[in-house]
Amino acid sequence: MQNKIPSYFEGHKPISKNDLVERILEDFPNLKESSINVYLSKLKKQGILKNPTRGIYALKGKQEFYPVINAKLKRLFNKVKKDYPFIDFCAWNTIWLNDLMRHQPFKFYTILELDKDATQSVFYKLKDQGKQVFLEPDAETFELYIHNSDNVIIIKQLVSEAPLLETENVVIPSLEKLLVDMIVDTNLYAAQQGELDFIYQSAFDKFEVNQGKMKRYAQRRNREKEVEQRTNLTLANS
Template structure:
């Protein structure tokens, strides 16, 4: 195996926590254009055997020293993401489910929500489009509406504005929020994250224990949402325990 391939691999992951198999192959072809598909597959296998790269899920890789948050994406999320991408291929968005936070909590919430975040210019169109195929779809509900209706509903779909430069990643061909984004959002959206508010310290501590957290990325996003000071205090409290 060429000596410089390991250095190349580290460069590929410099700005990305995870890369799909197709992304890795694309980068390798740029640096090693003479390699055949079989050669690339052989080297990917060897890199996995040496623990240079690891699978966090099928067809998705990370570096050996990264513990990346890679939640399961169910068929409903895949259907929603496929529909958004098909109808609006150039917009920024991400999809996820609040049940992803259950692994970080002591007490398991009875309710869960599917969350779709879409750039502001397209959020109305996506809301109308998805309302044809799914029930209980709500666009940017306010606190009163959330408390009266959504909080008692089974698996409502909530569509929100996606803030610029939100940390996201592609997982199984679906754009999802990074854990860093979700942690910051919990400090802001007390309606959506009402079930988590009493366990914020525990959730942050669990997240740091289980996964590699990119604090600089998280702080940049928190700064854009005017929560950098609050995030800093939360990190200090959690890490001091």
């Protein structure tokens, strides 16, 4: 049966569990549904199938989102971690989004997202060290000071229970978080606003995207309906 499994996923598109079971039964009518369920669980453990959201199956094979962490970002992360060992925070750079875009921005920003209580303290500490740092900048600040500057660090409040991951001992936002945030924070993601459809399509085509994780975070950011509509449109075009 294993050799038949890929044929049930036309163009590698995800399908519902019910549809998958029906297609298996068409080829193997003597199988019991309970036996199929056990076999599907086995294929998940073997890494042949994935279960991106409840009731949906897809073929494994896309990349996991693990962008390159450069030395500069590592140093900044480690510095903040040393000075504030008990806060939750993540660090990243907007250059990571270039892999998902058609038109490449020329300016990139380092982003620190921290617990609310730590944002001002970290801001003043970095400013005292001579860093070009901005705290929760608004549209006017971006226009006047940030868009034409280099080596900018932007500090923002980290939304509680935001989906994060750790790679190379650095905590970074997950792809699901970035996809939701770029719909919410139109100032920080100004360069991406004209390419949201393309970015979503690129993300879903290239990487594993956990739709359940995305939905939960979108709820926390009060953008569930908008994110769901864009996700559904993206999947329909895949």
